[in-house]
Amino acid sequence: MHVLIINGSPRIKKNSNTDKILEKFTDGLCENGTTFEQYEVSDRKQWNDIRNAFNKNDNIIIALPLFVECIPGLLIEFLETLTPKNDDTKLGFILQSGFAEGIQLRCGEAYLEILAEKLGCIYTGTLVKGNNFSIRLTTGAQQEKITLPYKEMGREYAVTADFNSEKCRNFTGPEVFPAPVRFLVGGLFKTFAKKNFIKSAESWGCTKPLDYRPYQ
Ligand SMILES: Cc1cc2nc3c(=O)[nH]c(=O)nc-3n(C[C@H](O)[C@H](O)[C@H](O)COP(=O)(O)O)c2cc1C
Numbered sequence: 001m002h003v004l005i006i007n008g009s010p011r012i013k014k015n016s017n018t019d020k021i022l023e024k025f026t027d028g029l030c031e032n033g034t035t036f037e038q039y040e041v042s043d044r045k046q047w048n049d050i051r052n053a054f055n056k057n058d059n060i061i062i063a064l065p066l067f068v069e070c071i072p073g074l075l076i077e078f079l080e081t082l083t084p085k086n087d088d089t090k091l092g093f094i095l096q097s098g099f100a101e102g103i104q105l106r107c108g109e110a111y112l113e114i115l116a117e118k119l120g121c122i123y124t125g126t127l128v129k130g131n132n133f134s135i136r137l138t139t140g141a142q143q144e145k146i147t148l149p150y151k152e153m154g155r156e157y158a159v160t161a162d163f164n165s166e167k168c169r170n171f172t173g174p175e176v177f178p179a180p181v182r183f184l185v186g187g188l189f190k191t192f193a194k195k196n197f198i199k200s201a202e203s204w205g206c207t208k209p210l211d212y213r214p215y216q
Contacts, residue, residue, distance in 0.1 A: 004057035005038040008064035008075035017135040024147045028154025058089045066097035084120035091121035100131035102172040125163030128172045
């Protein structure tokens with residue numbers, strides 16, 4: 001099997017968490033002879049090549065970060081330049097995010113299922129996982145702790161050519177945190193994190209409160 005992988009993050013490859021995830025995913029994917037080619041939507045010079053690859057390939061994965069609970073605008077802009085295929089092309093997604101709870105990615109996941117149909121492809125599921133904020137802020141073993149599990153998902157995809165297995169569905173982790181954890185995280189955001197957000201905003205020259213609503 002040959003797989004076309006498109007990194008849909010607007011961040012350049014060097015800074016993209018999606019890219020670090022794909023490094024591990026493709027390690028697992030290729031263990032038994034599957035091959036892949038990868039492109040970056042962040043590099044507009046590649047858009048013609050990605051379009052050609054999209055037209056030519058019949059196993060496609062788009063990997064993307066969740067941006068404001070949905071898909072990045074740059075990726076939408078690119079996707080709008082594609083011509084729907086209406087053939088047997090299989091299209092699946094790796095949807096990853098910063099916050100850890102699975103529930104906040106479900107709206108994006110539902111959108112991606114519709115998107116596959118709009119692009120005239122057969123939907124092969126979405127691998128959904130959060131808790132990835134710190135990938136690019138860490139290195140070595142610390143980074144691997146987050147990215148290495150994707151290697152197993154690459155192995156799984158090489159066998160099933162989709163993300164519908166129980167292993168893939170369980171990969172998401174907790175749908176919502178238990179109540180005490182939500183309470184604690186909520187408290188941290190209202191106190192410690194808020195203080196730091198205000199400090200950062202002030203250091204960037206912001207003079208209005210963070211909840212300022214000039215258009216309300
Ligand atoms: C503009 C922006 C919006 C984001 N929105 C969300 C969000 O709604 N939920 C979430 O969990 N993470 C959100 N994140 C975090 C990213 O999904 C996360 O850091 C991801 O790993 C980034 O991947 P990338 O470096 O390949 O772009 C956002 C990040 C940015 C920069």
